Amino acid sequence: MNQDTLLEIKNIYISVELDGHSLPIVEDVSLSLKAGEILALVGESGCGKSVTAQSIMQLLPKPLKIESGEIKMNSHKQGKIIDITKMDPRGAEIRKIRGNEIAMIFQEPMSSFSPLHTIGNQLMEVIRIHRKASKPKAKAIAVEMLDKVGIPGAARVVDQYPHELSGGMRQRAMIAKALSCNPTLLIADEPTTALDVTIQAQVLTLMHGLQSEFGMAIIFITHDLGVVAQVADRVAIMYLGNIIEQGTVREILKNPKHPYTVNLIEAVPRLGRLEGRKALVPIQGSVPSLYDRPVGCPFVTRCTRVINNRCEEAMPRLLSMSTDHQVACFLYDSTEGETS
Amino acid sequence: MEPLIKIRDLDVTFPIGKSGFFGKPTAYLQAVSGISLDIHKRETLGLVGESGSGKTTLGRAILHLEKPTRGKVELRLDDEYVDLEDLNTKELRKIWRHMQMVFQDPYASLNPRMTVREIIAEPLVVNRKGNKNDILEKVEKVAEMCGLQRDQLGRYPHAFSGGQRQRIAIARALALMPQFIVSDEPVSALDVSIQAQILNLFKELQNKLGLTYLFIAHDLATVAHVCDRVAVMYLGQIVELTETEKIFYSPKHPYTEALMSAIPDIDPDRKMNPVLSSGERPNPANPPSGCRFHTRCRYVEPHCKEVQPELSEIVEGHFVACHRAESLTLQGAIE
Numbered sequence: 001m002n003q004d005t006l007l008e009i010k011n012i013y014i015s016v017e018l019d020g021h022s023l024p025i026v027e028d029v030s031l032s033l034k035a036g037e038i039l040a041l042v043g044e045s046g047c048g049k050s051v052t053a054q055s056i057m058q059l060l061p062k063p064l065k066i067e068s069g070e071i072k073m074n075s076h077k078q079g080k081i082i083d084i085t086k087m088d089p090r091g092a093e094i095r096k097i098r099g100n101e102i103a104m105i106f107q108e109p110m111s112s113f114s115p116l117h118t119i120g121n122q123l124m125e126v127i128r129i130h131r132k133a134s135k136p137k138a139k140a141i142a143v144e145m146l147d148k149v150g151i152p153g154a155a156r157v158v159d160q161y162p163h164e165l166s167g168g169m170r171q172r173a174m175i176a177k178a179l180s181c182n183p184t185l186l187i188a189d190e191p192t193t194a195l196d197v198t199i200q201a202q203v204l205t206l207m208h209g210l211q212s213e214f215g216m217a218i219i220f221i222t223h224d225l226g227v228v229a230q231v232a233d234r235v236a237i238m239y240l241g242n243i244i245e246q247g248t249v250r251e252i253l254k255n256p257k258h259p260y261t262v263n264l265i266e267a268v269p270r271l272g273r274l275e276g277r278k279a280l281v282p283i284q285g286s287v288p289s290l291y292d293r294p295v296g297c298p299f300v301t302r303c304t305r306v307i308n309n310r311c312e313e314a315m316p317r318l319l320s321m322s323t324d325h326q327v328a329c330f331l332y333d334s335t336e337g338e339t340s
Numbered sequence: 341m342e343p344l345i346k347i348r349d350l351d352v353t354f355p356i357g358k359s360g361f362f363g364k365p366t367a368y369l370q371a372v373s374g375i376s377l378d379i380h381k382r383e384t385l386g387l388v389g390e391s392g393s394g395k396t397t398l399g400r401a402i403l404h405l406e407k408p409t410r411g412k413v414e415l416r417l418d419d420e421y422v423d424l425e426d427l428n429t430k431e432l433r434k435i436w437r438h439m440q441m442v443f444q445d446p447y448a449s450l451n452p453r454m455t456v457r458e459i460i461a462e463p464l465v466v467n468r469k470g471n472k473n474d475i476l477e478k479v480e481k482v483a484e485m486c487g488l489q490r491d492q493l494g495r496y497p498h499a500f501s502g503g504q505r506q507r508i509a510i511a512r513a514l515a516l517m518p519q520f521i522v523s524d525e526p527v528s529a530l531d532v533s534i535q536a537q538i539l540n541l542f543k544e545l546q547n548k549l550g551l552t553y554l555f556i557a558h559d560l561a562t563v564a565h566v567c568d569r570v571a572v573m574y575l576g577q578i579v580e581l582t583e584t585e586k587i588f589y590s591p592k593h594p595y596t597e598a599l600m601s602a603i604p605d606i607d608p609d610r611k612m613n614p615v616l617s618s619g620e621r622p623n624p625a626n627p628p629s630g631c632r633f634h635t636r637c638r639y640v641e642p643h644c645k646e647v648q649p650e651l652s653e654i655v656e657g658h659f660v661a662c663h664r665a666e667s668l669t670l671q672g673a674i675e
């Protein structure tokens with residue numbers, strides 16, 4: 001693993017156990033993240049974004065499990081490279097990572113706060129564990145964190161209960177909580193999807209600011225390409241449990257190669273096109289369910305550029321187009337693909 | 341041209357917080373407050389504003405699915421205006437042939453125990469629109485218009501994807517051939533790759549049938565794409581109303597400016613520069629005095645806290661409710 005690489009996911013397979021059958025949910029996903037980098041993980045609902053994120057924390061719910069692959073992290077706090085997949089999901093080792101080196105924020109902020117305790121007490125608990133601070137010191141840090149995430153009247157809010165805050169403020173408080181352990185990696189699962197645009201803009205600006213201030217890396221999960229363009233350095237596009245294209249944001253959004261990415265960008269209404277207002281170009285059909293995963297390329301049921309006798313036979317490999325642009329599509333693979 | 345729908349001084353007030361089981365409400369929440377608005381035939385009028393600003397409530401009140409507390413709604417039918425307030429339940433039901441609503445959640449709004457054919461036919465049956473064969477024929481016609489295959493009509497909603505369910509919901513709303521449709525966030529629950537199909541369907545149906553839409557949505561790029569005019573709501577009131585181009589590129593209300601500056605553009609070279617940097621959303625049950633936006637407005641003056649600005653037409657067709665509308669130079673969305 002490279003020195004400046006923070007996290008490296010290699011060929012991870014995640015499956016779900018249903019009625020005695022094991023169905024793949026995430027297939028052969030590889031991702032890598034440098035320290036201080038913002039990586040967006042993009043895809044439509046059900047494509048496996050949250051599951052991938054949960055696997056990094058060993059937080060997969062019961063019927064799901066990591067079948068194979070590695071998730072390696074360059075632990076700054078421990079000064080060594082660790083393999084998360086080797087850890088017991090309930091063991092002490094992963095608990096040293098979770099909420100410490102890796103923090104996670106969720107789409108629904110209520111889920112990371114207990115309704116019974118004040119915001120302040122919940123932040124202080126984290127701060128006292130991770131920073132070994134005394135109680136009054138921890139409270140001071142809690143107020144400082146709330147203030148940093150732009151909560152007006154932080155000194156008052158610290159004594160309030162989660163339900164007393166609005167959605168946007170709770171989201172900020174959750175970010176404050178995640179950040180109070182000084183993580184090197186923050187995983188944000190659709191942190192702004194439930195928010196109004198003005199509040200979303202505030203949270204995005206905030207995360208950007210905090211990223212440059214604290215230098216942490218962020219995995220930002222979203223289905224909104226606009227959000228990707230605004231916050232991320234790199235982006236990985238997922239479809240049916242596979243990464244089908246990845247690279248720098250500018251490269252992927254301005255020079256997409258995979259038919260799915262190309263179509264997706266065409267299908268989204270955007271302001272620049274207001275003049276003339278052409279009809280949008282929809283993608284035919286819909287995302288197949290897990291049970292109808294087609295053989296071969298996952299996009300084959302909707303793709304307009306299918307290569308007969310090839311796309312339905314094998315899964316295209318992720319190949320490099322340039323330094324930081326990879327695509328998994330036979331249109332760009334001149335070698336004879338291996339058949340599976 | 342005479343508007344299709346005239347809305348005047350509309351209020352919808354909800355009682356909230358009761359003291360005891362039979363007690364009187366302890367407070368009231370004005371979800372819609374003094375709204376006047378004309379909706380023109382064949383137009384798509386967008387309705388935007390943050391969560392809780394009253395968009396759904398206004399949509400429902402226009403149809404009288406929610407009884408307005410004050411004010412009136414008139415629908416033009418055969419060159420005459422019908423005042424919805426004068427109608428009893430039975431007469432309202434007749435009016436709903438002309439005015440329909442499509443809801444946000446295509447999962448929740450379809451009866452899981454009815455086949456698609458029954459779902460689309462129901463409004464026709466209830467309104468006794470012909471005999472069984474006539475109705476079945478109509479169902480097939482409208483289903484086809486909405487892109488549903490005939491062999492799918494015998495299936496139940498759970499067998500369909502989100503996009504297809506939204507087609508079913510639209511077909512049902514269209515079955516009675518209404519003139520006016522309120523569509524409340526019709527694509528927000530759908531996969532991004534499916535949204536375009538439904539948005540194009542709306543446009544197609546409008547061209548074919550001359551429909552008029554009130555299009556409620558929070559995705560501003562979608563609104564820009566489909567709407568002719570846009571009304572911006574803030575805490576139960578319309579703060580700006582004009583053509584789409586003007587709302588997006590030359591807004592006159594500070595809240596519209598804040599909204600437009602917060603649109604995350606898909607072009608990474610067009611970085612957003614959100615202007616609304618702080619400020620909590622006020623409690624809708626206890627809105628601020630004077631201009632309701634004054635607690636978050638960066639152009640606020642002392643006067644704004646005292647006097648409520650009226651929605652007035654500052655140039656032809658451009659309505660703004662702000663004391664400083666004529667002197668401020670605001671920034672629109674990135675062009």
Ligand SMILES: Nc1ncnc2c1ncn2[C@@H]1O[C@H](COP(=O)(O)OP(=O)(O)OP(=O)(O)O)[C@@H](O)[C@H]1O
Nearest residue numbers: 354356369371390391392393394395396397398624
């Ligand atoms: N039946 C009700 N009883 C009490 N309050 C209500 C009721 N329905 C709506 N409200 C309140 O009225 C206000 C406007 O609600 P409405 O649902 O119209 O908002 P909206 O603009 O459609 O929001 P969203 O974008 O979240 O759908 C909100 O403060 C809401 O809590």
Ligand SMILES: Nc1ncnc2c1ncn2[C@@H]1O[C@H](COP(=O)(O)OP(=O)(O)O)[C@@H](O)[C@H]1O
Nearest residue numbers: 016025044045046047048049050051061063290
């Ligand atoms: N607890 C679970 N049990 C069974 N299937 C699950 C579970 N969690 C997720 N899945 C399935 O895994 C796939 C990926 O889910 P998820 O990662 O949540 O998608 P998203 O990209 O929307 O975050 C979906 O098909 C989903 O139905």
Ligand code: SF4
Nearest residue numbers: 297300303311329330
């Ligand atoms: S591999 Fe084939 S089916 Fe898949 S995206 Fe490329 S051309 Fe389309």
Ligand code: SF4
Nearest residue numbers: 631634637644662663
């Ligand atoms: S009236 Fe005053 S407070 Fe209200 S929007 Fe205009 S400038 Fe801002």
Ligand SMILES: [Mg+2]
Nearest residue numbers: 049050051189
């Ligand atoms: Mg998810």
Ligand SMILES: [Mg+2]
Nearest residue numbers: 395396397524
């Ligand atoms: Mg609503």
